[in-house]
Amino acid sequence: MIQRPRGTRDFFPDELEERRGVEETLRRAVSQWGYREVATPEFEHLELFTIRSGEGIIGEMYAFQDKGGRDLSLRPELTAPVLRMYVNEAKVLNRPVRWYYFGDCFRYERPQKGRYRQFWQFGIELIGADTAQADAEVIAVGSDLLTSAGVTFELRVGHLSMMKSLIADLEPDTQKKVMACLDKRDYGALQTVLPEGDLAERLTALIESRNLDDAFAITGSIPEEARIRETFALLDAHEVPYTQYFGIARGLDYYTGCVFEAFAENLGAENQIMGGGAYRLAHLFGGEDTPSCGFAIGFDRVMVSRGDQGVPRPLTVALVVTPEGRLAGIGAAAAFRRAGVRTLADLTGKSLSAQLSYAAKHADYAVVIGGREAESGMVTLRDLGSGDQETVSVEEAVLRVVSGGSC
Known part of the structure; x- marks a missing residue:
C-alpha cells in the first residue's frame, strides 16, 4: 500500500465541502472591499525567495533543478510571487492595486497541529499606497475575513518604528540578538545581551505598554508618531477590535511600518493564524521602490480553529x-x-x-x-x-x- 507523503492530507467530501464553503465566505467578504483575485505558478525560480531571505531558507523549501538545469522551487509563500507578477506585468495599472489570492504552498518542516508541508494561504496585497488609511484598511480587511470565517481571535497591532528607534544605535549583530530575545520573550537573555544602561528595561517596558501615550513616553517623539496615531484612530473608526502591541519582533528586516498578528483558539502553542504589515519588495525583483501592505491567513489553521461548526449542506x-x-x-x-x-x-x-x-x-x-x-x-x-x-x-x-x- 502506497501512503500519501508525510505532511500532506486527503480530503473526504464532507471536509472538503466545509473547506470550500469557508473559502467562498472569504472570497465574498474580501470582494466587498474591492479586492480581486490573482493566481501565480505553483513553482518559481528559486532566486525569487532567496533574494530576500538568503540561501539559508533552501533547507526549508522543496527546491529542485528542472531538466534544463534551472533552480526552481515550489512556492513556500505567496507574497513574493504576487509582487513578482506585479513587477513583470502590472506596473502600468492605476494605484493602489487591490489583489487577493488563495493557493497552496509547500515547506519542508516538521508537521504539527494545523501545520503541514502542503498548506493553503488566503491573503491580500494592497500595492502602491503609503498612507495610514491604507494600513488601516488592510488590518480591517484581515479582521473582517477572520470574523466572517467564524474564528475567535485576538488581533495585535503595532508599528516597528517604535522598537527600531530604541535599537537604532546598536551594531547589526547585536540588533539580531536583541530581536531573537524579544521574539522568544526571553528577558533574562536580553539583560545578558544588553548588560549596560537601561535599554533592556526600556524595550521590556515598550513591549508591556498597551496604549500610545505610554509607548511614546518610552520612545520619545519619533517622525512616524502622527501616522501611528492616525492609523489607530482609523482602526477605531472601522470598529476593529484590537490590542495595541509594540513587541512584534519577527520580520524587522522585512516590514517597514505597521505590523499586526492574529492569534486564534484551538491551535495550541502555535496559535498564530494571520500575520502582515507594510513592506517594500518590488525593487528587489527589478521594479520601482513601491509601498505595499498585506497579510496572509493560514487557511488550514482557520479550519482547525473553527472546530465543529461545519457549513450548511446544499439543498x-x-x-x-x-x-x-x-x-x-x-x-x-x-x-x-x-x-x-x-x-x-x-x-x-x-x-x-x-x-x-x-x-x-x-x-x-x-x-x-x-x-x-x-x-x-x-x-x-x-x-x-x-x-x-x-x-x-x-x-x-x-x-x-x-x-x-x-x-
Whole structure:
C-alpha cells in the first residue's frame, strides 16, 4: 500500500465541502472591499525567495533543478510571487492595486497541529499606497475575513518604528540578538545581551505598554508618531477590535511600518493564524521602490480553529424510484438539477425502503416515483424534515423545493 507523503492530507467530501464553503465566505467578504483575485505558478525560480531571505531558507523549501538545469522551487509563500507578477506585468495599472489570492504552498518542516508541508494561504496585497488609511484598511480587511470565517481571535497591532528607534544605535549583530530575545520573550537573555544602561528595561517596558501615550513616553517623539496615531484612530473608526502591541519582533528586516498578528483558539502553542504589515519588495525583483501592505491567513489553521461548526449542506433531493418509475425519474432529476438543486439517484436497484433510508441521511426531500406516478406524470414529494408529503407535478415539486415551501 502506497501512503500519501508525510505532511500532506486527503480530503473526504464532507471536509472538503466545509473547506470550500469557508473559502467562498472569504472570497465574498474580501470582494466587498474591492479586492480581486490573482493566481501565480505553483513553482518559481528559486532566486525569487532567496533574494530576500538568503540561501539559508533552501533547507526549508522543496527546491529542485528542472531538466534544463534551472533552480526552481515550489512556492513556500505567496507574497513574493504576487509582487513578482506585479513587477513583470502590472506596473502600468492605476494605484493602489487591490489583489487577493488563495493557493497552496509547500515547506519542508516538521508537521504539527494545523501545520503541514502542503498548506493553503488566503491573503491580500494592497500595492502602491503609503498612507495610514491604507494600513488601516488592510488590518480591517484581515479582521473582517477572520470574523466572517467564524474564528475567535485576538488581533495585535503595532508599528516597528517604535522598537527600531530604541535599537537604532546598536551594531547589526547585536540588533539580531536583541530581536531573537524579544521574539522568544526571553528577558533574562536580553539583560545578558544588553548588560549596560537601561535599554533592556526600556524595550521590556515598550513591549508591556498597551496604549500610545505610554509607548511614546518610552520612545520619545519619533517622525512616524502622527501616522501611528492616525492609523489607530482609523482602526477605531472601522470598529476593529484590537490590542495595541509594540513587541512584534519577527520580520524587522522585512516590514517597514505597521505590523499586526492574529492569534486564534484551538491551535495550541502555535496559535498564530494571520500575520502582515507594510513592506517594500518590488525593487528587489527589478521594479520601482513601491509601498505595499498585506497579510496572509493560514487557511488550514482557520479550519482547525473553527472546530465543529461545519457549513450548511446544499439543498438536496433524493430520487426514490421503483423499476417502473426509473425512466420518469431521469427526467425529474434533470428538472431539479436545472434549477440548481443537488439531486441524488439510486444506481444499484435498492428497495424502496432502502432508498428512503438513504434519503433520510443525505437529503432534505425525497421525490418518489412509482408506477402510478410515472403513468400520471406526477411525483410524490416528501419533506424529510417534517414527514409531510403530497403528490404534485414535477414543475410544482421543483418550485416548492427551491422556494422552501411545505408539502
